[in-house]
Amino acid sequence: MAAYRCRSPSAGLFILLTLCVFIVADSHETTLTNDHHAGAADNPQKGEATAEQPAVEERRWEATEVEGATPSDAATHTQDDTSSPETQVFSAVPPPKDDFQEELVIRPLHSGDIYASFQFRTLWETDFMKGNKVSHYRLFPKSLGQVISKFSVRELHISFTQGYWRTMQWGQPFLPSPPGAEIWVWFQDSVTDVDATWRELTNVLSGIFCASLNFIDSTNTVQPSASFKPLGIGNVTDHRFLRYATLPREIVCTENLTPWKKLLPCGSKAGLAVLMKSEKLFHSSFHSQTVHIRPVCQDPQCKSTSWELRQTLNVVFDLHTSGQGKREWSLFKMFSRTLTESCPLASSSKIYIDITDNPEGEQFELSPATSLLSQAVVLGDRRTFSVYDLTEQATFGSVRSLNLLIRWKSTEGTMLRPLLHAERYVAGYGLQTGEIHTLMYNYHPYRSFPVLLLDTVPWYLRLYVHTLTVTSKGKDNRPSYIHYEPSKDRVRPHLLEMMVQLPPNSVTEVTVQFERALLKWTEYTPDPNHGFYVGSSVISSLVPSTVAMDTNITQTLPLFGSFFPCKEESSYFVRVYTEPLLVNLPTPDFSMPYNVICLTCTVVAVGYGSLYNLLTRSFQIEEPNPGLAKRIANVIRRMRGVPPL
Numbered sequence: 001m002a003a004y005r006c007r008s009p010s011a012g013l014f015i016l017l018t019l020c021v022f023i024v025a026d027s028h029e030t031t032l033t034n035d036h037h038a039g040a041a042d043n044p045q046k047g048e049a050t051a052e053q054p055a056v057e058e059r060r061w062e063a064t065e066v067e068g069a070t071p072s073d074a075a076t077h078t079q080d081d082t083s084s085p086e087t088q089v090f091s092a093v094p095p096p097k098d099d100f101q102e103e104l105v106i107r108p109l110h111s112g113d114i115y116a117s118f119q120f121r122t123l124w125e126t127d128f129m130k131g132n133k134v135s136h137y138r139l140f141p142k143s144l145g146q147v148i149s150k151f152s153v154r155e156l157h158i159s160f161t162q163g164y165w166r167t168m169q170w171g172q173p174f175l176p177s178p179p180g181a182e183i184w185v186w187f188q189d190s191v192t193d194v195d196a197t198w199r200e201l202t203n204v205l206s207g208i209f210c211a212s213l214n215f216i217d218s219t220n221t222v223q224p225s226a227s228f229k230p231l232g233i234g235n236v237t238d239h240r241f242l243r244y245a246t247l248p249r250e251i252v253c254t255e256n257l258t259p260w261k262k263l264l265p266c267g268s269k270a271g272l273a274v275l276m277k278s279e280k281l282f283h284s285s286f287h288s289q290t291v292h293i294r295p296v297c298q299d300p301q302c303k304s305t306s307w308e309l310r311q312t313l314n315v316v317f318d319l320h321t322s323g324q325g326k327r328e329w330s331l332f333k334m335f336s337r338t339l340t341e342s343c344p345l346a347s348s349s350k351i352y353i354d355i356t357d358n359p360e361g362e363q364f365e366l367s368p369a370t371s372l373l374s375q376a377v378v379l380g381d382r383r384t385f386s387v388y389d390l391t392e393q394a395t396f397g398s399v400r401s402l403n404l405l406i407r408w409k410s411t412e413g414t415m416l417r418p419l420l421h422a423e424r425y426v427a428g429y430g431l432q433t434g435e436i437h438t439l440m441y442n443y444h445p446y447r448s449f450p451v452l453l454l455d456t457v458p459w460y461l462r463l464y465v466h467t468l469t470v471t472s473k474g475k476d477n478r479p480s481y482i483h484y485e486p487s488k489d490r491v492r493p494h495l496l497e498m499m500v501q502l503p504p505n506s507v508t509e510v511t512v513q514f515e516r517a518l519l520k521w522t523e524y525t526p527d528p529n530h531g532f533y534v535g536s537s538v539i540s541s542l543v544p545s546t547v548a549m550d551t552n553i554t555q556t557l558p559l560f561g562s563f564f565p566c567k568e569e570s571s572y573f574v575r576v577y578t579e580p581l582l583v584n585l586p587t588p589d590f591s592m593p594y595n596v597i598c599l600t601c602t603v604v605a606v607g608y609g610s611l612y613n614l615l616t617r618s619f620q621i622e623e624p625n626p627g628l629a630k631r632i633a634n635v636i637r638r639m640r641g642v643p644p645l
Contacts, residue, residue, distance in 0.1 A: 097125035098139040100265050100346050102272045105385070107354040108364060108406055109170050110415045112319035113285065114329050117174050118272055120264055120311040125298065127305055139345060140309060141263040143208050144293060148307070151201045154241070155186040155230045156293040160211065160260075162252040163286040163316075164579055172379050172418050175312050177288045178536035178577040181211060181250035186230050187241040198243045210255040212247060219459065220535075221245045222495045225483045227454040227540055232294030233302060246456065246535035248580040252287065254278045260289050263311060264343075271343030271390075272351075275335040276313065286316040327364075327408035339402040342390035349390040353404065356383045364408045368397065380545035380572045381416060416546060419444050420451070420502075422539050424578040431516055431586045438510040438537055438578065442502035444544055449571075450480070450501050451541040453510065457494040458534060459487035460517040460585060467513040470498075472506050489517070516585050524587065534581035542571045 100122050107115040124140040137145055147153060159177035183202070191197050198221065206213035225239050257278055261268045268276055281287055290312040298304045317334050319327065331338050342349035352374065358364055372387040388395050388402065396402050421441040428434035440451060457463060465484055470477045481499035485492075502508050525532070626634070634644040 099123045100139050100343070101348040102343060102346050103348070103350045103352060104272050104275075105174070105352045105354065106404070106406075108329070108358075108408075109316075110357075111169050112327050112408075113170065114317050114334065114406070115170060115173075116315045116317070116334065118276070118311075118313040119174075120273075122265070122309040122311075123296070124307045124309070125304070126307060127295075139265045140307065144263065144291075144309065147201070147204060147208075148293065151197055151204075152188040152191050153185060153201070153293070154188050154295070155232050156183075156291070157185075158183045158205065158209065158292075159288060159290040160209070160250065160252045160256050161286075161288040162282070163284075163288075165286055165288075165316075165577075167418055167421050167576070169415075170316060171415060172574065173288075173314055174378070175288075175290055175314065176575050176577055177290060177314075178246060178248070178538075179580055180246060180248040180533075180535075181213065181252075182246050183213065183216070184228050184242065184244040187243075189238065189241060191241065194241055194243065202245075209259050212250055215247065216245045218492050219490065220247070220456075220493060222456050222485075222493060224454055224495070224497060226452055226481065226497055226499070227538060230294070231292075232308075233297055233305060244456075248533040248535045252289070253282070257281065257289065260291070260311065260313075263291070263309075265345040266343040270341055271346060271349055272339070273343070274339065275331065275337055277336050280335050281313075281315055284315050285318040286314070288312075288314045290314075328406070330405040331403050339390065340396065340400060346391075351388040351390065351402075351404065352385040353388075353406070354383055355386050356381075359384065361409075363410055364406050367405045367407075368402075370395075377545070377547060377572075379574065380419075380543060380547060382547055417443055419543050419546065420539070420541060420574060420576055422537065422576045422578045424537055424581065426581050426583055431584060433513060433515050434583070435511055435513050436581070440500070440502060440508045440510070440539060442504060442506050442508070444504050446504050447544045448501055448503050449541060449544060450499050451539050452481075452499050453497065454538040454540075455494070455496040456535050457487070457496070457514070458532070459489050459491070459493050460519060460532070461494075461514040461534070461583065462487070462517060463494050463496075464513045464515070465496075467511070469511045470500055470508065471511075472503050472508040477501065477503075477508060516583070518586050521588065521590075521593075524590075528585070528587045528590070531582040531584045534583055536577040536580050539576040539578070541574060541576075543574050544571050 101120070103119045105117045105119070107117075109115055122139050122141075124145075126134055134145060134149065148156070159182045161177045161179050161182075164179055165173055165176065183205070185198065185201065187194055187197060195218070199217070202213045202216045205211070222244050223239060223242060224244055228242060228244060257276070261273055261276060264271075264273050266273060268274060290310075292310045292312070294308055295305045296308045298306050317329070339351075353366055355366065358366075366386060370386050370388055372389065374385045374387050376383060376385070388404070390396075390402070419442065421443070423439045423441075425437055426434055427437055436455075436457070438453065438455070440453070442448065463486075465486075470479055477500060479498040479500050481497070483495070483497040485495040487494045496512075498510075500508060500510070630645060637644055
């Protein structure tokens with residue numbers, strides 16, 4: 001037994017030396033393999049495009065579409081067959097539980113303006129609905145994650161908008177929003193007191209986004225019965241868990257943009273967020289920032305879910321202010337900055353330039369040119385985009401900086417008019433009664449479609465619902481669905497929802513009369529003569545697609561294609577917002593209280609002051625002053641020791 005114990009250390013040492021030899025040999029072989037791959041990556045083939053001499057003569061189509069891109073598609077999309085060792089090692093590792101994508105869509109408008117839309121998408125593989133407690137956050141912002149968990153939020157939408165979107169000049173936006181602030185929330189069915197949770201949630205969000213959401217109360221909150229269906233997964237039909245509110249007078253400034261940018265994984269330090277310079281974004285015709293959180297499916301069977309955070313920033317730069325009157329645009333002219341890199345945490349970072357109206361370059365010139373194209377059906381119209389992938393170093397060229405330039409060649413061209421458009425205004429005279437007119441335009445030449453109208457009117461405009469009229473082409477148009485909740489003074493606003501069928505190529509007018517209420521003097525704003533704002537009307541509809549509008553479709557498509565129309569392209573969902581209303585109310589002369597205060601102070605000072613002085617003064621009898629002779633005699637008598645006279 002002693003001999004065996006003496007031989008044991010030598011045997012263990014022999015085995016350890018053998019393992020070391022194998023490890024060194026394996027590491028040497030791996031190093032050679034890595035060097036081989038690195039050499040192959042540093043010496044690309046002659047047919048590939050380089051940074052100094054890009055090959056743009058032959059265009060290529062992107063495998064994924066703009067709206068149909070998925071994280072897996074973006075991760076597997078490559079430009080060449082050469083893959084680095086780091087990519088091979090990453091593919092062997094299980095995919096992370098969160099993913100981040102960013103993109104910028106630029107659309108030149110026929111008015112000479114330019115429309116830029118930033119889209120940031122963060123996916124997080126977790127489920128708050130099951131009560132899971134999450135303590136680690138990587139890409140998803142912790143502030144919003146805690147809000148979802150604490151308040152049992154199922155879907156959340158917030159927008160801050162400055163300006164009004166001109167639909168007839170700019171077309172339809174990718175994500176519409178009303179002027180001011182808008183928020184609507186779907187709560188989970190586990191919430192017992194929805195109103196209390198809603199008030200607490202708005203106060204918390206007010207602190208996160210540095211906004212006036214804490215002014216939202218029961219007087220400007222409604223509970224729609226048909227509008228604002230959840231966009232995420234799940235069939236929620238109980239509208240008791242839905243709350244909607246707007247602040248049409250909310251002013252959007254840098255204090256709202258800064259916390260919005262901090263929600264991004266890279267902040268404003270890298271990626272597309274570098275272009276978000278406040279002084280440029282707010283010096284524009286239209287600016288809107290949006291946050292939308294919802295649950296989405298991870299697989300086609302929806303066996304597992306993820307939380308999706310979409311941050312959208314839409315900006316329209318004016319030709320005469322930002323463009324200095326020239327139809328020439330660039331990233332530096334719009335944002336005063338250029339791109340040098342993508343966000344390191346982003347799995348996909350791309351820029352899309354809309355070239356649908358410029359297939360051969362006759363309208364404008366785009367430089368630097370790219371050979372990668374993508375096509376997608378956006379808002380019912382088939383659009384073509386030039387794609388710039390920021391994850392590839394060849395995109396930035398030899399100067400390591402990307403400054404896209406759009407130079408217009410011709411001012412000709414017509415914009416495709418939107419099929420659905422809406423307007424609203426106040427009619428009448430005096431400060432007692434008035435009328436609200438809502439106009440809905442259907443520009444489709446031969447198809448009618450229903451729309452869902454949502455109106456929220458403050459309590460101080462007392463609606464006369466019996467005066468509600470809906471007319472189309474001079475005839476009454478009876479709504480198929482009407483839901484109305486009357487207001488209560490200083491408690492809740494009016495809620496009016498109706499579904500109306502819009503005839504083809506027509507204008508449908510909805511009119512209702514109201515009476516102005518007289519407020520208490522403490523309920524007026526600091527500038528009451530400016531007026532009171534009424535939130536925008538919301539119009540939701542499934543609009544027929546412009547792709548299927550061509551009656552002679554068999555002339556452009558194969559014959560077999562005309563027998564099988566695409567169902568996805570037959571219609572698309574759109575939401576339209578009207579202008580906010582500015583209504584004057586009976587306003588007293590606020591100079592009269594000032595005059596009353598001055599008069600009251602004068603009466604108190606003169607009347608009460610004199611009476612108080614009379615009651616509190618003590619009276620004493622004073623002898624008259626003696627003459628000069630008497631004073632001299634008293635002095636002499638005092639010197640002699642005689643009592644004075």
